[in-house]
Amino acid sequence: MMTSLNSRGETSNFDILIVGGGLVGCASAWHLARLGLKVLVAERGHLNSGASGQNAGSLHFQIERRFLEQGEKAAADGARIVTLNRLAIEEWRGIEHMLGRPLDVAMHGGLMVAETEEQMALLAFKVARENELGLSTQVLDSAQLRERAPSLSPHLAGAAWLADEGHANPRILVDAFAEGAVEQGAQIRTGTALTGLSMARDGTYRAVLSGPDGELRVNTPRVLLASGHWTARLAGLLGLNVPLYAAPLMMSVTDRTEPVLPYLVQHVGARLSMKQTEDGNLLIGGGWPSRLVRRADGTPDLDRPATVEMKNLRANLAVAARVLPGLAQRSLLRTWTGTTCISADQLPIVGEIPAAPGLFVAAGGSLFTLGPVLARLLARTIAEGSPPEELSMFLPRRFAHLDAFAVLP
């Protein structure tokens, strides 16, 4: 699928340079190529090698625990994301048809379980807020939960149920978008890093890419940084501040077993995501941190894989086994790490940077669930010249004060 540019030492012109061959980058490339733009995707490693391929593959549309655990203000902010989640549900319902291939999308429902009455009260608060916003979650008591999911522990107090939740396969989604993008005329270069980025006097961008064929110079009116936690560093090439912070996490997978869990399972009071893949493996995560490797000078090295934190792995598996007792009979096959990011206000940062017209970013966590719909909205922003209303709360302009002292071009 790679297209050779044969442009050693030459300058090429594109309508947009997308930095990052993950879900957001490849999905955006697909949309933009279909809209007729001349698209170049530059990926430093190989496609899907970052968080896009390492995440849990959850399709979660209930308000996340990470918002609920930060108090009522954060919960209210978190609730705002529900409007986007509703669009994401529609996106995922149509994605296999849209891309013309199976992507292991299973939307058989999701449960956010509670173990105590206090947690049940938090679920009730959450569900009321979600229903106000048009998301049809409902509270199940202990008996209703038993009936819905007999494999889960009888000791659970109940759960919040959402029929639209589920999971998909992060191993194959990006490939589908990338192949589609190339079919539509996009160029994708892997093993190719962005090593220089500047704005010319006319407001267009000059990018230097370093790849297997040497250096490539690109002139383009638009750049999209779809680079996960590296987005912050790459924006730094222009002296800009995008408040994204690395969040190194881990995921585990057990051996295969007969179907026991058709739903996505999360926990309102503990970090947990659990699901069973099409092949029968149980996938376990939920936001437990792994450990970033340090450089000799003590600063975190974001270019090397984080390492598994055994204490957190044990705690993660303990929560999972408490919720799904049968898990104790399974064997852990593998635990891996991946680094996502969080933004300063926990919401994704998606859209044009006010201080640098033509420069777009899209990152900020939960971007497996939200990636496809955000890529669509971002493509609309670029094609129409202004962002659709649905994107308004995620625009970078809410952090414009951080670029008050930027010097561009």
Add this chain to the structure above:
Amino acid sequence: MKRIEQGVTRPAQIAVEIDGARVMVHPGETVAVAVLASASQRFRDDRSGAARGMFCNMGTCSECTVWAAVGTSPWRRLRGCLVPVEPSLRISTRDPESRP
């Protein structure tokens, strides 16, 4: 697939059991080698039901994960490429607990 025979000296073979069949292996070889020495060379089935082999042979991919027991000990899940064979070793490439 076959062993290099020329110019190599190995200890005398021992018998292990794989899915009920007797397979001859040399001490020092791994469980994964034993499966490769068996007639089917199959570690598991993929989602279409076709036999799958191993992949990395260095403990990373888990494709060689099988059930193993010594004599009458309980079955354990382990990565075949990391564990040496031993006398009275029994290997199962299917869940022994769910057997009829």
